[in-house]
Amino acid sequence: MCEYSCESTRMSSTRLFVLGALARGGPMHGHQIRQTAQTDRTELWTDIKVGSLYGALHRMAAEGVIEEIRTEQEGNLPARTIYGITDDGRLELASLRDAALRDTRLATDPVDLALQLSQDVPTPVLTAAVRDRLGALAAELARWARLREVATPHLTTLEALGFDHTLMRLETEVAWHEKLLAALPVPEGAAGVDGATGAEVSDGA
Secondary structure (H helix, E strand, O other): OOHHHHHHHHHHHHHHHHHHHHHHHOOEEHHHHHHHHHHOOHHHHOOOOHHHHHHHHHHHHHHOOEEEEEEEOOOOOOOEEEEEEOHHHHHHHHHHHHHHHHOOOOOOOHHHHHHHOOOOOOHHHHHHHHHHHHHHHHHHHHHHHHHHHHHHHHOOHHHHHHHHHHHHHHHHHHHHHHHHHHHOOOOOOOOEEOOOOOOEEOOOO
């Protein structure tokens, strides 16, 4: 449904990351940029796929926003191309960063449309699907809370706020799914779900 728009957003995020990494860290080869993404756990808090970075580097070099500076080889390792950001790249970095800071549109969620078209879905099936979503989101929230706790001593103020942004969004999703589940008829004899843990709770609990 959102294949084109999601892919476009991902590409913009990837370009923003690559340009930002080169502007901040200076010339690097692809493996160093990938290591930066892995160290920052970029895949956790963005839609960037680390494996797509090499392809992005080739495209961006062809477009002139980054450039091949030199080739280096260490020992028996394959030769690696060192990339640097160009003046055009710095202009695009500023443009992408400004656009991201100003964009307040909320991404659409296909679940809303699916719910509107679920009149013919048996109640037990729909309820089970919502319970599964709630359980998965509760588990993700717990995972992020653990990550936040472990990472806290090493985070800058802005990095900590980035973590909090994700945590608060997940908390809102959990609360909305709890509200949705409460609004659905509960099949007789079915178990409920503890919104804090995602665990099933029997009617007699």
